[in-house]
Amino acid sequence: MQVDYNTYKAQDFKCKDCGWQGKGEQLDNGDFSALHSIGDLECPKCNHLIAFWQAPLKDDINIEE
Ligand SMILES: [Zn+2]
Structure with a gap:
């Protein structure tokens, strides 16, 4: 799951392995x-x-040759 570097800290997450839940x-x-x-x-x-x-x-990187 890719998250936004600027906003993930305020998102809710859950671990499907151990059931932990919390904020990013x-x-x-x-x-x-x-x-x-x-x-x-x-x-x-x-x-x-x-x-x-x-x-x-x-x-933005433009690759032109
Ligand atoms: Zn876990």
């Missing part, structure tokens, strides 16, 4: 891929991967 701000930060600017958000109880966000790109 309570999720643990997991791996961050600098290459893809993707950060994982994990359940604070069981570390199950619940969601991920993709950081907004600074500029």
